[in-house]
């Protein structure tokens with residue numbers, strides 16, 4: 001595991017938007033840009049970016065995963081911090097990559113890219129030193145901490161920011177630490193287990209009647225939101241950065257999107 | 258589409274079993290969490306320290322094992338080495354036959370499950386009775402343990418009452434106290450008849466040759482009290498450097514396994530009966546069992562040998578909670594089993610290569626493991642190994658197309674734009690099995706590929722390139 005304490009903290013950053021935001025969640029990527037800019041960052045979006053390669057990595061197809069990671073490393077050249085609005089993709093960059101490149105000649109070069117990568121909330125709080133967030137967001141939310149942020153400062157960082165927003169109520173729910181059941185290709189190769197895990201999570205979430213389920217990972221929310229909708233009882237989901245962005249807009253007196 | 262065995266098993270498992278497993282594992286997980294938090298300011302630091310001690314022992318296992326042999330011998334125990342499961346079973350039979358023993362009692366031990374000792378002894382005409390209540394029930398039912406600490410987590414009180422009735426231990430009664438009392442009465446007779454007690458060991462210390470056994474029922478003490486011969490089967494990785502290491506490991510073991518500060522019985526056995534130790538068995542044999550552990554030690558998954566068999570990773574695992582233990586088709590279920598079982602299977606690796614796949618890689622197992630085993634990393638390495646060895650993996654999409662897209666930005670971008678077509682296609686009727694598996698229980702969001710990229714471009718135009 002790469003030492004997370006020594007990552008660069010500069011304000012000229014590279015945005016890794018993630019393949020999910022590229023395909024489905026453009027609003028999350030837009031909110032990320034706005035929030036980073038509010039924090040004084042200059043955001044560079046390398047156009048050649050694709051994916052961190054995690055789907056192939058997780059199903060053990062490491063040659064395919066390395067191919068994608070090598071491409072990603074070349075796209076994110078330089079020494080700027082790389083910011084990702086996903087704990088899972090961030091963990092792939094700074095941890096998964098070092099595993100899949102064990103024994104490979106270019107492992108050090110790949111590790112250098114991982115050693116610059118931050119999950120968004122972690123970067124805002126521990127990279128930029130932001131302790132509270134301006135503005136208001138009137139809602140009751142349940143915060144699902146994505147599993148790939150275990151052992152990283154991300155979960156606490158995001159909660160700290162959310163807790164500082166006026167009008168936002170964060171409600172606890174049962175078995176919070178349990179996985180939502182997504183797990184990438186796991187969700188299609190083990191559909192019964194994955195669905196059962198998701199249903200259990202939804203049961204706990206529904207019991208506390210949140211206005212939104214909030215997370216730092218759209219993959220968990222895609223799974224949970226998709227399950228709820230298929231069951232005919234849709235639940236509203238938000239990435240935390242959308243709340244930060246909307247709170248900012250409120251603060252600046254703009255209408256939200 | 259071909260199915261993953263564990264996934265099918267989950268779909269067919271009776272909801273009552275699932276509920277029982279979930280409730281009991283969730284409660285133990287909670288107890289563990291509370292107790293560690295209440296008792297230690299930095300329990301995470303302790304886990305890491307314990308992991309480092311265990312890893313160190315593995316790195317120098319040849320030294321510590323030799324030292325343990327020396328210490329045990331000095332205390333009057335006889336040390337044997339068994340390379341295979343068969344060797345281990347033969348060693349046990351050899352000792353019993355030499356002493357003319359035909360009846361033994363056993364206390365709970367995973368390594369004896371692993372080498373199928375009871376079946377072997379039965380074939381040799383030796384009666385072997387499990388003295389741990391759970392293991393005894395497994396034995397009379399001809400069943401297999403479904404959890405490494407609670408072998409009958411998959412059974413209800415009613416199941417047990419029916420088994421007791423069938424075995425002639427009294428009329429149907431599912432009151433736990435009655436069940437326990439009946440088992441105790443039966444067992445006490447067996448203890449007195451047995452010529453030998455067979456145990457495992459939780460730890461063996463190299464510096465003093467102390468063998469440590471923890472139980473909650475005290476059955477291992479009973480096992481050994483009347484027996485003439487004590488045979489301990491010990492995986493070679495159970496050695497720890499010194500008595501001083503036990504305080505940390507025992508404190509973590511009880512808390513992690515059952516949410517107890519210490520198990521009810523902790524026995525330190527330092528050799529057979531002798532002048533300065535007037536009680537206990539006259540002979541003590543320690544059989545160190547390899548059974549492919551040296552292969553694991555030489556692999557890139559050796560960290561799994563740190564395991565102290567606490568079961569915390571089973572209890573916290575969302576897949577184990579849905580699947581229970583038998584789904585893993587091996588002696589060790591759950592996260593630890595998903596790593597260890599395929600490794601111990603040797604040339605049958607392929608038959609169990611699906612186990613490492615049965616995980617969302619959520620990492621909860623690593624977070625609770627008292628010896629900080631990076632289980633998700635090991636699962637991933639085994640997935641990679643299975644792929645290299647061309648083991649088919651049902652339901653897993655091939656990734657060559659993804660790798661092509663992911664390493665060619667132009668193709669990627671056009672795929673992003675044209676992906677919008679998905680919103681106009683009858684997705685659930687497309688012959689793409691992976692998509693079908695998703696859509697059966699979940700919807701997909703609206704395709705918005707390329708939208709962010711054009712927004713970003715338009716801003717660049719507005720801002721004259723670069724950020725703001």
Ligand code: SF4
Nearest residue numbers: 564565567568570626
């Ligand atoms: S792997 Fe860790 S958590 Fe699981 S049984 Fe072994 S010691 Fe306990």
